[in-house]
Every structure is written in C-alpha cells, then in structure tokens.
Amino acid sequence: MATNTEKLVIEQETDCTPDQVAKIAELAYLKAERRGFTPGHDLEDWLEAEQECLYNESKDSRVVTGKFGLKAEA
Numbered sequence: 418m419a420t421n422t423e424k425l426v427i428e429q430e431t432d433c434t435p436d437q438v439a440k441i442a443e444l445a446y447l448k449a450e451r452r453g454f455t456p457g458h459d460l461e462d463w464l465e466a467e468q469e470c471l472y473n474e475s476k477d478s479r480v481v482t483g484k485f486g487l488k489a490e491a
Contacts, residue, residue, distance in 0.1 A: 433467075437474070441466045 433441065444466035445459075452458065 433471075437470060441470045444470055 441463065445462040448462040448466060449455075449458065
C-alpha cells in the first residue's frame with residue numbers, strides 16, 4: 418500500500434485526468450494482485466501502470482495527415 422507521502426507526490430505531480438488516475442490505480446492494483454500483494458512494490462506498480470495506461474492512450478489518439486490537413490484518429 419502506498420504511504421501518505423507517496424500518495425501526495427502522485428497527486429501533486431500528475432497531469433492526468435481523474436479518469437486516467439482511476440484507470441492507473443486499477444491497473445496498479447491488478448499488478449499487485451498478480452504478485453500476491455508482496456510488500457514494497459507499490460510505487461513500482463503505479464509507475465508501470467501509469468506508463469502503460471498513458472502509452473495506450475497516446476496510441477489511441479494518433480494524429481494523421483489527411484487530404485485536408487491534420488485529423489485526430491480515434
């Protein structure tokens with residue numbers, strides 16, 4: 418479980434939306450669950466989940482150049 422200090426740092430330094438934070442938290446929980454909730458990996462789980470979540474979102478919102486200029490691809 419993340420300490421209060423770790424939670425505070427995550428909340429203060431993130432540029433994520435509340436929905437993104439919820440997705441990251443869920444993914445971090447699942448990572449911990451798969452590992453059997455072994456102590457001492459909270460921050461590692463969070464950072465890996467954050468990286469995966471934000472990477473997947475960036476892939477989903479690629480920008481492509483079309484015939485009439487730039488267009489967001491969903």
